[in-house]
Amino acid sequence: MKKSALPDPFEQARLEKGVGHMDDQNDPVTMVLGLKDVRKCAHKWQTFQSGAKPGRIVVPSEVAIRETRQIPFEVDPPEHKGFRDLLDPWFKRPLEPEYQDKLATIIHAVVEEALNADEVEVVEEFSLRLQSRALTLLLNIPYEEAQTWISWGTHVFRSEGESLDGDKAAILYDYIDAQIDKAAENPGDDLYSVLLNSEVNGKKLSKEEVKGVMILTFAGGRDTVINAVTNSVAYFAEHPESLQRIHDEPEIVNTAVEELIRYFAPLTHMGRVATEDTAVCEHAVKADTRISLCWASANRDEKTFPNPNEVVLDRKVNPHVSFGFGTHNCLGATHARQIMHTLVKTLAEKVKSIEIVDHQDNVEVLGEFNRKVGFHALNVKFTAK
């Protein structure tokens, strides 16, 4: 099997039962596997809530290490709408040409650095740098700030594997507290200041609410973007003809990006808490237990996607759920898509070949399933055109 392949461990369970089960720190999870079921459950926010105890809808659960509610993702309608209305325009700025130019400059530089080095460890030296530097644009703060986030390494929110690490999470939380205080004293045109001066649902955001938005902005777009970027590099290393094709047919960049995002599903799943006794494809779900919406499985649903386990760069109809579905769909999707578009175009333009020297898979253990989501390490050599 190719090193860049991400196999689908859910197929049999999806076909036979429609659900899977995993234990997560004694708070079990029923995993919803089929595309239609995942969408239906994502849509029914009254039954499957996001506004549960902070940290509980994340799998593995973070209830033991945080109390701050992440916003808007751990808030249900109707309050949710006020927050989204405030945040959506800001998070759509990546559609502006000026933003796109700045992002292209950042990504060109990261690719140039890689082309000039003998060998690159993609996760730390390519993806983390790219993600951190791009995040300065989304927050609208100076580029130099990225150095601090890069110095944290890739695992600031949790230790290797599944174990949660409160001390590590505290680095981020303390940092954000300090940045909020700084912005309160000295307002500018960065996201912290904008939020501190905003009203939602008729009242000013509290510092705790601002912190909730900022934690989500840091955490939600970190591992996911790193996985998408690293997996793309691995894919192009093993499929040089794809990179050539995108170079020759630039009109397929959009379908190629959406397809890579479908296939990689950088976030495997996201939980919800049942507010009443209910069922998912005839399997009982008790009130106050958790389900997860398994995006990775839904994206391989053979009922909707022909050849689901193949990367088809010009797949035209591609109703994937890598950015979630419904009310809580990904706030950072526009930024993430813009990163991927720019990256894929830049690689197609500048890179002749990529050779994988060494790799270490990142495999998630989810009860009965083992899912490869990306790499802990990936050493490659880039060759310029």
Added chain:
Amino acid sequence: MAKITFITIENEEITVEGDSGNVMELAVANNVAGIDGDCGGVCSCATCHVHVDPAHVAKTGEASEIEQDMLELDDNANEYSRLCCQIQVSEQLDGVILRVAGDE
């Protein structure tokens, strides 16, 4: 060339002309408010939702099954709903009127 008229949530009327690509691309290129086209037209985001004027349904034809599955869970969907990235621009569309569905 086909003339296509969009009516936004604000009741603004925008008539544009096109002869290739899909209707979402045309709407985005002409800044039709409420048509975002986040996924670039692969039927994954539903930010290109329109209601076809009932008198013009024959021009656009019916939604595919995959498109219907997306629309089924949209609170704002009705029998005239389409994801306009799934409608190709052609002569046949000439004169069509599409209302932006919005997200509520």
